[in-house]
Amino acid sequence: MSRPASCSRSRASVPVRDAHILRAAYALLVLHALGFALAPHGAGAQTGVERVPARIVSTSPGITENLFALGLGDRVVGVSTFCRFPAEVAHIPKVGTFLRPNAEAIARLSPDLVLVHAGPH
DSSP states (O other), X not given: OOOOHHHHOOGGGSOHHHHHHHHHHHHHHHHHHTTOXXXXXXXXXXXXXXXXXXXXXXXXHHHHHHHHHTTOGGGEEEBOXXXXXXXXXXXXXXXXXSSSBXXXXXXXXXXXXXXXOXXXX
C-alpha cells in the first residue's frame, strides 16, 4: 500500500505558507517558555513572571538556532556540544548534549532559564 502524497513529503517540500505557520507556532512556544506570555485575563491579573531571563542555556541545536533567530542570541550563555550554527555559538561554553546535559557545567553558568529538549520519548 502506498502512502498518500501528504505523508511522503520531505521537510524541504513543505509549502512556504505552511513553513511560515510552523515557524510562527514554534516561535510562540519558545516565547511562552521565556515568559513572554500573552496579557493575563481580568483586571489586576499577574503572569507570575518577575523578570525576563537574561542568561539562557540551550541543550539542543534546534532550540539554540531559534533563540538566535528570535534575536535572543546575546542572552545565550551555554549551548549543547552539537551546536554549530550560527557561527557565534563557537565561542559559547558547551554544556553537554540534549541526551546527557552536564548539570555542573550548566550550574556554573548561573542561568535564569535552561531549555532542555524533551528527547525521543
